[in-house]
Amino acid sequence: MALLTLPGVYAPQDDTALLADALRNESLPPQATVLDVGTGSGALALVAASRGARVTAVDISRRAVWTARLNALVARTPVRVLRGDLTAPVAGRTFDLIVTNPPYVPSPSPARRGPARAWDAGRDGRLVLDRICREVPPLLRPGGVLLVVHSALSGIAPTLACMRAAGLAATVTERRYVTFGPVLRSRQSWLRDEGLLGPDGEKEELVVVRAERPH
Template structure:
């Protein structure tokens, strides 16, 4: 039985985790590290989002392992370290990965080689590098917050308009029976994201959810 976490408890958890980040986890953030997601070794370059330390990437991989159909055409959008796309490739999917951050593109290519899979990796903004392609499955772990990114790594945290652009452009890049898996958090712009998807005529449902104390993280299936 799940137990609801009160807002005050979430604030306490949030402050605890911020302190933990400053005192301990900071040594893994913004630095070259080797992580592991399931059975996958992953190099994380200094300017690339860490999918283990920051949880959402590893959570998406965990969900994807149960859902990605073999031989599906998959887009890993905002690929970061490449964790989700590589997990799909290990299941036999044909994967394209895109990120605006050149370090993330390089990181994904390194990790594809490290895991002995083929991933077609492109640098570019959102769907721009795949403007004429459609996919069975689109994977997206979007920035948490609205705002202008301060540097390359901050693209993983902030964007002024990614919610609206993703919602408006997604349909053109999915097959009729395709869907997207999107990771959203109560600590981010979840409600705004879902409202924009609804405006564009999408239906969505929670297919996995985890309460980390400071945030409730969910993977949504969008179609």
């Protein structure tokens, strides 16, 4: 599906495609409820809705909310899109499946506004990932699944440890190596200085972590 993206909204890329593949591989109960945290263009929300799920999408960016609503309208697919910070707009609700493609790129400082807010995530890339580990698990129903995509540069082991500490059974289910895009190419020297990248590193490993709440 060709998606529209307003200026400043994260356009679907390799990480979106990897997470979409994992989403398609999930077994969903009838009338499943799905939450897309940080929806951006709404790409993942639309994949879930195309499978018959009842989908809620959240983003802190007004432009992302408008974009996701527009794409759902063009696709004639029902998706409820809310504006807010991570899970705040759905407090007190629970879901069968939660998907998220959060900001995860290590950066000298977190972006507080503009397009970079969709990818910059502090010096270790975990500014939002650690919040997801804390705030998302309580929103899963028994047997519910969380799918999160991020870069190995921001640490796979900490994500698995955080999910397991929250009582979830967590594993890496998808991996893909992709060539650095413009953002990481511009930070190669800094990433090496931080010890996050070897001297010959020019590819990024993307992973999908699947975490399930026991019945």
